[in-house]
Amino acid sequence: MKRVYCLYRVSTKGQVEKDDIPMQKQACHEFVAEQSDWHIEKEFSEKGVSGFKIAAKDRDAIQDLQKAAVEKKFDVLLVFMFDRIGRKEDETPFVVEWFVRQGVEVWSVKEGQQRFDTHVDKLLNYIRFWQASGESIKTSIRTRTRMEQLVKEGHFKGGTAPYGYRLVHKGRVNKRGHEVFDLEIDEYESTVVRRIFHLHTAYGMGPQTLSRRLTEDGVLNRAGRNFVAPSIRNILTNPIYKGVLRFGETLSEPFEHLKIIDDETFRLSQELMEQRSRNREELRRVPRRLAKNCLLVGNIFCGHCGGRLVTSTAGTRYQRANGEEVYRRWWRYLCYNRVRHKGECCGQTGYSAERIDEAVRESIRKLLDGLKKIPMQTVVERRYGLAVDDLEKRLNEARRIEAKSERGIKALKAELAPALMGESKFDPDLLGDAIQAAQVELDEARRLVNNLENELADTETIIRTLERQHSRLVSLSELFDGCDLDAQRMVISQLVDGVYVSSGYQIELRLNVTLEQYVECMDEARAGGEKTTMVLTA
Ligand SMILES: [Zn+2]
Structure with a gap:
């Protein structure tokens, strides 16, 4: 024990x-x-x-x-x-x-x-x-x-009701004593949901076809607009329709009073959706298992068309001088647009992964090495202003949202009295919901404004954060060489937003914002100071 x-x-x-x-x-x-x-x-x-x-x-x-x-x-x-x-x-x-x-x-x-x-x-x-x-x-x-926890206990987590349901007060109270909403099936919307599942499971209609079909039939969503394919896809995969609440990966027990679709239909529907995505996957021909041999996965792009590069292998057979036949295989990064739809990209089709990986590894190594040499003092002096600018930008944005929510609540409240007297085209319950939602947004914005104001006022903490980030970068640089491919891949994903490759192995590393600032420091230290992206040739 x-x-x-x-x-x-x-x-x-x-x-x-x-x-x-x-x-x-x-x-x-x-x-x-x-x-x-x-x-x-x-x-x-x-x-x-x-x-x-x-x-x-x-x-x-x-x-x-x-x-x-x-x-x-x-x-x-x-x-x-x-x-x-x-x-x-x-x-x-x-x-x-x-x-x-x-x-x-x-x-x-x-x-x-x-x-x-x-x-x-x-x-x-x-x-x-x-x-x-x-x-x-x-x-x-x-x-x-x-x-x-709320979801496990079977309570609605808040926000707008999923299509097919409406929010009602059933007397449940949160720990601050405020009454909170529960879900209830909406008669009209639930018939639309049943129809969607029926057309999907009985006639095999996919989200795209369903969207067209509902539009033709004049069925509109809650906002009075056409149902688009992604929302239909969401409906077809949301377990709420068999009575199960979901939050992330947490699922509740099924609740009878929330059931719109029977279990069997729902299960069948999931199977069909899965088949669809499998078919799409095959079309994409992204060989996932190959990716593990390459340094860059998901963050490497074509410098010509901007499309993602995918991993692939190629091989050739050749004869050695002694007549022995040899088969050689190598990894490649391919421009998907170039391979699948020739017209969409005019760049090079494929690149040797080994050549690119080595060049990227080398430049990251150099970069980290350079960072290590910048004196702490320079980093703090150079980045302090930027950090303050960034905080101010975020504060202004938070204040803008705060003001907007305040105006929104005011307008909604002004409509409430006429609504209660039946003199408004709005339903008082609906207004109540909207006010509550706007209040949540306002509280959140106020909290953020408050936090950011405190952060800005606290010079000492800003400086300590900058010093800490610097020490951590230095530690990364010391560890980079000794670690395996997975860890190196992770370091790179921390530092680089994207790697763009163009014809003739021109490689551009787009660094993340923090790192960009460091490179500027480094360039200044070298009396260079020109760029925020690195261009290298493999
Ligand atoms: Zn391309």
């Missing part, structure tokens, strides 16, 4: 729900229940602290845990997400590493086990924390987990 200590803790910054400890606890318990030999020995729980202040009692939990780790009182430390372990974001990797060195396994429900055995583990660790430094990523994970 492995002795497990759990730590529940509100993270320090920018979270949606102030107190999500019950959610963390539930998630940890479910996680432990899935392991065959884990047993929860002790649970630590505490409230977080705002900003960067550290309360004395907040220090205690980690200190208690560290003491217990030294005394070998437990084997596994389990948290909801790793960011719960450090009091400050950049401290987390080091605290985690400390526990691992004491022989404690550190696990997170959301991210799995943190190990430090190999080069690749170390690399993954850096990338994980580097990526996660955007608060928004963590926020979305947290919200999703709450949503997943």
